[in-house]
Amino acid sequence: MSITAIVLAAGEGTRMRSRHPKVAHKLLDRPLVSWPVRAAREAGAERVVTVVGHGADEVRAILADEKGVECVEQTERRGTGHACRVALEGADVREGTVVVLYGDSPLLRAETIRELVGRVEQGDTDAALLTMTPPDPTGYGRIVTDEVGRVKAIIEDKDCTPEQRASLTECNPGVYAFDAARLRAHIGELTCDNAQGEYYLTDMVEVFRRHGLSVEAVHCDDYSELLGVNSRAQLAEAARIMQRRINERLMAEGVSMLDPTTVWVGPDVAVGRDTELLPMTMLWGETSVGEECVIGPNTRLTNATVADNVSLEETVGVDVTIERDVTCGPRAYLRGGAHVLAGAHVGTHVEIKNSVIGEGSKVPHLSYIGDCTMGAGVNIGGGSITCNYDGVHKNRTTIGDNVFVGSDTMMVAPVTIGDGALVGASSCVTRDVPADALYLERAEQRIVEGYAARRLERLKRDEA
Ligand code: UD1
Ligand code: CA
Numbered sequence: 473m474s475i476t477a478i479v480l481a482a483g484e485g486t487r488m489r490s491r492h493p494k495v496a497h498k499l500l501d502r503p504l505v506s507w508p509v510r511a512a513r514e515a516g517a518e519r520v521v522t523v524v525g526h527g528a529d530e531v532r533a534i535l536a537d538e539k540g541v542e543c544v545e546q547t548e549r550r551g552t553g554h555a556c557r558v559a560l561e562g563a564d565v566r567e568g569t570v571v572v573l574y575g576d577s578p579l580l581r582a583e584t585i586r587e588l589v590g591r592v593e594q595g596d597t598d599a600a601l602l603t604m605t606p607p608d609p610t611g612y613g614r615i616v617t618d619e620v621g622r623v624k625a626i627i628e629d630k631d632c633t634p635e636q637r638a639s640l641t642e643c644n645p646g647v648y649a650f651d652a653a654r655l656r657a658h659i660g661e662l663t664c665d666n667a668q669g670e671y672y673l674t675d676m677v678e679v680f681r682r683h684g685l686s687v688e689a690v691h692c693d694d695y696s697e698l699l700g701v702n703s704r705a706q707l708a709e710a711a712r713i714m715q716r717r718i719n720e721r722l723m724a725e726g727v728s729m730l731d732p733t734t735v736w737v738g739p740d741v742a743v744g745r746d747t748e749l750l751p752m753t754m755l756w757g758e759t760s761v762g763e764e765c766v767i768g769p770n771t772r773l774t775n776a777t778v779a780d781n782v783s784l785e786e787t788v789g790v791d792v793t794i795e796r797d798v799t800c801g802p803r804a805y806l807r808g809g810a811h812v813l814a815g816a817h818v819g820t821h822v823e824i825k826n827s828v829i830g831e832g833s834k835v836p837h838l839s840y841i842g843d844c845t846m847g848a849g850v851n852i853g854g855g856s857i858t859c860n861y862d863g864v865h866k867n868r869t870t871i872g873d874n875v876f877v878g879s880d881t882m883m884v885a886p887v888t889i890g891d892g893a894l895v896g897a898s899s900c901v902t903r904d905v906p907a908d909a910l911y912l913e914r915a916e917q918r919i920v921e922g923y924a925a926r927r928l929e930r931l932k933r934d935e936a
Contacts, residue, residue, distance in 0.1 A: 474519070474568035475589055476652065477512030478559040481505045481575030482525025482546040487703045493527030494701070495575040496534060499710055500718075501738045501756040501774075503534045504701060507578030509541055510739075512571065514582035515589065521563040522575070523555045551670025552646075553662040560656050567652050569593050572673065574646040576701045579713055584697060585647070591688055592649040598685035599655075599676070602647040606695045611702070613674050614640035615689065623689040624681065626674035630667040642691070644674060645698035654685060714739075722749075735768075744780065762796070771801070779814075813848075826866075827858075830873065843885065844869040853879030853897060860885045872907060 485494025495505035502510075505522065512520050520538075524531045525546040535541045544562030546555050556572055559565070569592045571585055584602070591600040601623070603615050613626045614636060626644045627636060661679050662671045680687050692698060696713045699706065718739065719732040726745035729735050734751040742760040743749070750768030755761065759773045762780035767773070769786065776789040784794070785801035792810040800806065800818045809826035812818060816829045819836035827844040835841055837854035843866050844858050856877050858869040867885035871877070875889050878897030889895065890907030899913040 475515075475517045475593070476519040476521060476563075476565050476568060476570050477508075477515075477517035477585075478556055478565075478570060478572045479505065479508050479512065479520065479522045479575050480552055480555045480559075480572065481531055482523045482528075482549055482555055483576075484526040484549075485576065485702065488707075489704075493531055496527060496530050497701075497707060499578045499701070499707065500714055500736065504578050504707075505531060505534060505575045506538055508573040508575060508580060509535070509538050511580050511582045511585060512573060515571070515585035517571065519563070519565070521559045521565065523559050525549055525555075551664065551668070552673035553659065553671035553675060556655075556673050557659045557662075557671070560652075560659065565652055566656060570650045570652045570655055572646075572648045572650070574700065577646060577698065578701065579697050579699055579710055579717075580647060581697055584692060588647065588649045588690055591690070592651055597688040599648065599650045599680050600688045600690060601649070601677070602645050602692045602698065603642050603689045604645050604692050604695050604698045605642055606698075609641055609643045612643035612645075612700075613672075615642040615644060616640065617642075617689075623677055623687050625678050626672075628666065628668070628672060628674065645692070646700065647698070648673070648676075650676070654680070654683075658683060776806075830871075841869075843867065844871065844883075846871045847873035847875065847891065849874040850877070851875075852877045853881060855879050856881040856883070858883045858885055 481495040483494060488494050488497065496503050499507060509520050521542045521544055522535055523546050524543050528545055532543050535543060542563050544559050546558045569589055571589050588600050588602060591597050611629050613628045614632060615623055616625045616627060618624045658679050662675050664671050666672060677687050699710055701707050701710050715736060718737050719729060719735060722743055723729060727743045728748040731751045735749045736754045738756045740758050741755045744761060744763035746763050747761055747765040752770040753768035754772045757775040759776045761767060761778045764781045765778060766783045771784045771787045773789045775791045777793045779794065779796040781797050782794055783799045787801040787804045789806040791808045792806045794812045795814040797815045798812050803820050804818045805823045807825050810824040812829045813831045815832040817834045817836060818824055821838045822835050823840045825842040827841050828846055829835060830846045830850055831848040833846055833848060833850040835852045839852055840857045842858050843860040850871055859882055860866050869883045869885045870888040872889060872891035874892050877895045880898045881895050882900045884902045887901055887904060889905040892908040893905045894910045895901060896912035896914060899911060901911060905911040
């Protein structure tokens with residue numbers, strides 16, 4: 473039977489105090505709503521239906537990046553029960569198992585969802601829900617059990633009597649699995665006769681029990697997996713929890729970290745064995761780092777592919793590929809389409825864009841290399857620049873193998889420097905240079921013996 477996940481994400485999230493809908497805020501580098509969506513997929517959900525409402529366009533745009541997610545719009549926010557009903561009807565869900573997740577609970581693991589769904593799928597129960605005992609139950613719906621310990625009802629915090637609020641410590645994290653046909657048959661029986669005047673999904677427990685259907689509670693001991701994000705403080709708390717989870721996994725896999733509290737690695741990043749991540753390092757997007765690398769301190773990579781034995785010190789790399797045995801930094805900036813081949817070196821205050829840096833080539837100091845194809849064994853002297861932009865077009869510079877470019881050279885593209893050529897320091901290269909030639913563009917040198925001393929004498933005399 474099929475599994476459909478319904479992710480509720482129509483709320484505004486007033487406590488975030490934001491122009492953006494709550495679920496658009498990012499946890500690490502992934503929007504909140506995408507976390508339960510991915511977890512549901514990983515847990516085996518064939519369909520993922522997301523209920524959008526507040527800031528619907530922004531949430532839809534985020535979900536457009538997630539393959540095959542269906543969006544249903546809840547035009548009026550009338551509660552979680554209403555949102556779930558809108559999803560069932562809007563996406564015409566009739567059979568199999570439905571798992572309902574809240575868009576503001578990003579820490580839930582796929583295994584936990586799978587376990588809960590399994591109870592309903594195997595026919596053990598008509599509905600199952602997770603429960604937790606958080607250190608502070610304020611704000612959460614409370615679980616009420618009957619004489620034999622079965623869940624009888626969920627009472628929202630706002631609807632609790634002071635006695636209930638004090639005595640009921642088991643809480644509802646908002647994760648449920650239902651037999652789809654039964655949920656669909658009875659969801660219309662919810663009422664909005666409560667403190668908030670909303671249709672509560674939590675009341676389905678009582679509705680199911682009234683019809684003699686079974687509801688099973690599964691206590692989850694790890695409260696940190698169920699934290700709901702309602703405020704920016706909780707968002708930061710959730711980020712810390714996820715950071716720890718990811719870093720502990722990486723360390724268990726053989727990655728070293730001098731201080732894991734200062735290393736931030738996104739969920740889609742891979743890091744190889746014996747690589748060391750130094751403080752203030754951030755790895756985002758679809759980044760992968762090979763083995764035996766030293767990354768950081770203070771390095772940020774986004775969508776970077778890094779091979780083995782690479783050292784990136786204080787380096788920013790976005791959409792780049794770095795081959796083995798490369799060293800970069802401190803303070804290198806590699807961006808869009810930089811491809812640094814094996815054994816190359818990109819040094820201090822150097823920017824590389826849309827260029828190939830050839831095998832073993834060196835760009836050690838204060839240079840800009842953009843739209844350039846560079847051969848192997850090249851040395852670019854400090855302060856050299858490819859002048860790639862004429863105000864309208866981006867033009868290419870082509871540098872052959874074993875070229876030596878002296879310091880402070882301007883290469884005005886489009887221009888080609890042949891294999892083995894030598895460019896004298898401070899030249900402005902505007903014409904192609906043949907292989908093995910010397911190119912020199914420099915004003916004639918003059919030396920006037922004793923001039924400086926004579927000038928100083930004269931100035932002092934005039935002052936006296
Ligand atoms: C809900 C639960 C509560 C539980 C808590 C866990 C209900 C009635 N209460 O309370 O028992 O302890 O979560 O975090 O379910 N949403 C919609 N449409 C709506 C209303 C809400 O899509 O009309 C979405 C929100 O965007 C959010 C989720 O449902 O992602 C939960 O809503 P929220 O208002 O945050 O519920 P809580 O008060 O936290
Ligand atoms: Ca909430």
